[in-house]
Every structure is written in C-alpha cells, then in structure tokens.
Amino acid sequence: MKIAVIGTGYVGLVSGVCFSELGNEVVCVDKIAAKIERLNGGEVPIYEPGLQSMIASNKEAGRLRFATDLNASVKWSDIVIIAVGTPSLPNGQANLGYVEEAAREIGNAMNGYKIIVTKSTVPVGTNEKIANIIANHTEKPFDVASVPEFLREGTAIQDTLHPDRIVIGTDSPKARERLVELHKSLTPDIIVTDIRSAEMIKYASNAFLATKISFINEIANICEKVGADVTKVASGMGYDKRIGSSFLKAGIGYGGSCFPKDTQALVQIAGQMDYDFKLLKSVIEVNRDQRLNVVRKLESLLDGLAGTTIGVWGLAFKPDTDDVRESPALEIIAALERRGAQVKAYDPIAGDNFREIYGSNTVIYCDNAKEAAWQSDALCILTEWQEFLQIPLTDIEGWLKLPYLIDGRNIYDEGQVANTNLVYYSVGRPGMNRGAKEQAPVL
Template sequence: MEIAVIGTGYVGLVTGVCFALLGHRIICIDRDVDKIDELAAGRITIYEPGLEEELQRQQEERRLFFTTSMTAVSCADIVILAVGTPQKADGESDLTDLEAAVRSMAIYLSGHTYIMTKSTVPVGTNEQIEKWIKATTNEAFDVVSVPEFMREGSALSDTLKPERVIIGARNAHASEAIAALHRPLTEQVVETDYRTAEMIKYASNAFLATKISFINEMANICDKVGADVVTVAQGMGMDRRIGSSFLEAGIGYGGSCFPKDTHALLQIAGDVDYDFKLLKAVIEVNKDQRRHIRKVLLQELESLSGKFIAVWGASFKPNTDDVRHSPVLDIVRHLLKEGASVRMSDPAAELNFRRSLDHPLISWHTDPLEAAQGADAVCLLTDWPQFLSIDLHKLKAVMTTPILFDGRNAIKQEQLVDTGIRYVGIGRPGMRGIK
C-alpha cells in the first residue's frame, strides 16, 4: 500500500519505518525542514536502539521517503496521523497542531482514503477529525482510531510484535481494512467504536501509572516497617491477577505518555463532572516521590549547601534520550535550590536535558566515575546498564563521602559487599548502611 505518515516524532517515525519493513511504500511528512533533511540523509533525530539502521535499510530498498510537502497525501491509500498533542496548563490535550495537519491534509485527498489516527487524543476527537475533513473536501474517506502502545527503548519490537491492536471505526468495512493491515503483526485485534478505542489508550496508561504509584507507596511503608519492597513486589507479581510489570519502586514515572495521559484523563473526567479520586492520588503520589530523595540526602548529609552531588542519569528511563517529564529534572532543580553543585552523566540525554535545564552549577561528564570524583553522594536516577556495571570499590575510592542513593533499586546486595559504601535504596531498609 501507499501510506503517508504525518508527523515524524517518536510515534510517526517508528510507525513509518515499521510499515516500510512490512513492504509498504511510506512517505513521512513533517513541516520541520531541518528534521526532514536529517531523516532524508539517513540520520534519526531521536535516540532509539536499532531505528537508524532500519531506517537506512528501508531507504536503500526505496520504500521509505521524507518530505515537507502535504501533496504526497494525494497518492496515499492510508494517511496516518501522528501529530503531537501536548498537554496544556490545565491538563487538557492541545489539538491545535492536529487540527492544522488534518485540514491541510484534507485538501489533497484523492479517491477513498483511510485516515488512521495514531496520535493520543481525548474521547470524541476522531468524530471531530471527521468534521474537519468534511469541511474541507468532498472526497470519500473513513477515519479509524488505532492508538499506539510502543515503549521508548523498545519501540521497534513493540510495533512489530504488539500485544494487541485496538481499532475504533464507524463501520465494519473500515475496521476490517485496517485490521487486515495489522494482521501480519498479530491476531490480537480488538475492533470497537471511536470512543472506546480512545478510552482504552488512556485507561491503559492510567492503570500502569497507578501500579507505579502504588508500589512507591508500599516502598515508603517498607522503609518504616523494615520490609524489602523488591521482594514484596516479586511476591505480588507471581499472582497472575497482578503481574510483575510496573512494580519497580523508584523515583516515580515520567516520559511523554504517563504524565500527559493521566492529566488528560483527569480532565476528561472533570468535563463530565466525575471526580476521579484514585487518579488524583496517583498523580500526587508521583509528585511526592520526586521529593523523597531530598529528604534522604538531608538525613545523610544534614545540609546540601556547598555539597557536590553526582547524578547518574538524565532521561526518564534507559535506552532513550527523552527527558520529557523526567523525574531527574525536578530532582536536580531541588538540589540546586538547596545550594548543591550537580555533576551529571548520561549516555544519550545530555543535549535534551540542557535544553530543559542548564545552570552554572551543573557540569557534565562522559565518564560516570569522573562525575563522582569528589562527590558527597552519588544519585543513581536512570538505570542505564553502563551505571549498573561500575565497580563500586572504584566508586568509593573517588568519592569524598561514599553515599550511594539508588533511585531505581537497581544495585544488587552482592555488589556492595566490602565496598565501604553507604547504600540507600527505596523501600530496602535491610540494605541501608551495608559495608
């Protein structure tokens, strides 16, 4: 098929590359000239393992192309909408760019076209997309909602081997056509209406965020009663009704999806006069968890003023350079406010972090041990493999005060034996102070 993808952000780029890999001819469209020039030259503008190599392979096979011109839509059997829907100050999704893209795209529709919405949108948006298109063209079309569930760091495998595909459509013909497009990927297809498909996306992310906030609350209780939250989570996860995923206690969730989608769902509930008490608590717990490290460091060091704190990690999770809503941003702001100097290290996210937060008391270091040189404490905030493999004997040797705060509970007890490092995890009181 001829497929046009509008938007070359994370979702659009990965989606385009993966459908090209399946043999379709893909044209990716974006108004950002510099980005399109980079992609056309085979260089990706995000960090995602394996994506650049696959993009170049599909370009060589003449199945993947990039342009700034919306006229490419005229040849498409399917148009995929992957335009960003950022969060407004009130938590509502901003559909300004999506509406502009839809109205611009509709001018060039030719013959019957399927419009596939991958952007995360509030309930009722696909109906609004229909109205925007009908106001612009008389060409035949069907709008189909297909929310994405890819995870940064494993986006290729998530797209090519999805656990399920959700399809929301107004009629059976459109639903079946898009289901057939996805059947080479999975037989786990749920066909439903627009509003249910839109809600599945928000419900899924809100539930996963709830699991994270729940286990973080359990970790804080474990600290007080002397239990180990890692083992608690392991025991919980063995129950198939609960499952082990998203039960890792830490400094809270971040990224482009969970914070935005939880706030958007809260706004959706508010629009219909429903008080979503549980989701409000999930969001509040996540905010509090980011402040937990400040309390711990003050307990250990008494004051942060004039102290050197090494921070390992800037992205919200490993294998991505994404710092959107990264807990590290808030934590570093807290440290700076307390008068600390921050020495940072991250394999991929330095540039994006500096765009969001740059400060004369922040220095950057390629080598994590160099960042820890003379530090009064090291804070492991993103569990990149490069950090977890560091010899802790060497770490202790370069630090002024050998305190390691593990914000991801990623360090194993055997790594700490005979190191002389004071270890502080989250909900792991039994490991506190191991020598």
C-alpha cells in the same frame, strides 16, 4: 499499501519505519524542513535501538522516504496516519492544535477515498472532530479510525512488530477490513471497537500502568517503616495472574512523554464530565512526591545541601532512550540547586537533550560517569543504564569524597553493596540500607 504518516516524532517515525519494514510503501511527512533534511541525510533525531539501520535498509529498498509536502503525500496515499504531538496545556488538557491543523491540511489535499488513522493520543470524541474538520474541507469520501499506539521507548521497534494487541476503533466496515489487513501479520489479537472506546482504551491503559507504579512506590515507603523488602513483596505479588509482575518496580516514579501527560489529560476529561477522578489524582500526587525523597534523604545525610557537590548518574526518564521529557531528574536537580548544591551530571545518551530542556548554566555536565562522581559528597542514580551496573562499587567508593550512594532505581543487590564501605540507600529495601551515621527519613 501506500501510507502517509503525518509527524516524525517518536510515534510517527517508529510507526512509519515499521510499516515500511512490513513491505508497505511509506512517506513520513513533517513541516520542519531541517528534520526531514536530517532524515534524508541518514541522521535520526531520536535515539531508539535498531531504528537507524531499519531506516537505512528500507530507504535502500525504496519503501521509505521523507518529505515536507503534506499535500502531495496525502494525494499519493491510501491511508493517512496522524501522529503529531498532543502536548499538555497548562491546565493538563491535551493540546489538539497540531491534530486539528493536520486534519485541515488533509481535507484540503483529498483527491479520492482515504482512511484517516489517528495514532496521536487524543481525548474521547476527538476523532469525530477530525472527521468534521476534514468534511468541511473536502467532498471526497473518507473514513476515520482510531488506532492508538502502545510503544515503550527503548523497545519501540519490538513493541510495534510484536505487539500485545492492536486496537482498531472504527464504524466503517471498509476501514475495518483494510486496517485489519494492514496489522494482521503483527498479531492475531486485534480488537475492533467503536472509535470512542478505542480512544478511551489508550488513556485507561496508561493510567492503570501509572497507578501500578505509584502503588508499588507507596508500598516501598511502607516497607521502609516495617522492615520488609519491596522487591520481594513485588515478586510475590507478581505471581498472582490477576496482578502480573510488570510495572511493580519501586523507584523514583514515572516520567516520559506519555504517563504524566495522559494521566493529567484523563483527570481533565473526567472533570469536564463532572466526575472527580480521585484515584488518579492521588496517583499523580504520589508520583510527584516520590522523586523528592532523594532530596530529603541527601539533606538528612549531609546535614543540609548548601555548599555540597552532588553527582547524578542518569538524566533520561528511562534507559535506552534520549528522552528527558518529564524525567524525574529535572525536578530532582532543580530541587538540589534550590537548596544550594552544585550538581555534576552524566548520562550516556541524554545529556544534550537535558541541557536544552533544563536551561541551567549551573549544572556541570560530565563526559563520563567517573567525572560526575569524582570528589562528590554523594552520588544519586536516577536512570538504570546498564553502563552504571558495569562499574564496580569499589571504584565508586574510591571516586567519591564522601561514601554516600543513593540508588533511586534499586540497581544493586545486597552482595554487591556488602563488599564496600558505602553509606547506601535504596528504595523500599531497609535491610540493604547500611552505614548511615543515624536513621534518616525513608526513601
């Protein structure tokens, strides 16, 4: 099939490249000429394992190209995928400005029947608005469908080519047939539903996963008080098929481009229908507070943070990505600086993106992990990069000025910590917290 993907952000670029890998002809369109120029020059604007080589091979095969001309791309295509951003407005609602603009331009470019697929995460009812906008700009026939994405950054190619399920929301038998044909090689688990249900499936899925994360973090906080180990609790829970083991890892909370935005948007969607989504509001509140436990722990250990130097390992919201949107590190570092600490930060991939978003000249950005830890009063691990696990804890102990290690991602086990003199704190594992001069508030 001939597919035009509007938007070369994370979802659009990965989706377009993977569709070309399946043998389709794909053009990825973006109005930012500099981004298209970089892609045509072999540069990839996001970090995603395996993406660059897949782009190169499909460009060479003639199945993938990049362009700024939306009009020509729509005319050429059979299927048009809208994958533009839907960032949060100040009140938490999804900003649909880019989606509506894309719909108007698609309508003006129509030269025959097209299937318009929305992959952007949009509130329930948005695809009907898209259909109305396009209809106001063309007399050509078209169908609109919602095919939400469920990609995880760092494993996005795997998730696209080997998905748990494909959700297709459409009222058109013709669109249904074509879209099932497009996706059937990926999985037999294709759920076809009405458009509004497909839109809601995306929000409900992300909200539920966010709820699991906040729940296990609350359990971790209780474990600190009662002397239980949250990793063992989570393991025991995960064997229950009704619960499952995924997203039960305690830490400093969720971040990234999806969970924070989508949970806020779903609260707003509910509010517009005069429904108070109390559970999800609590999930958001728990997540915000969880990351600040790191700061509270440091304040207790160091008798305040004024004049201290704190090393930070990890700035991306998760490993294997350079995405720092809504990363816990943003709020944690800001809180440390407000309390008078000097922050030395290192991330294997995301340092430049963090510096661009955080906008502070006071953070010292380091070129390696040792530099960030060297002569720091404490070290905080905020992203579970594999690189950090490969550094012996005895080396970290030698680099630090004071032997304080706050493991916000629980990357070390009891045996590793036992062979050091580190004052170590993790999340929800009080049996591993060791060496403190006094019992500090729970992490």
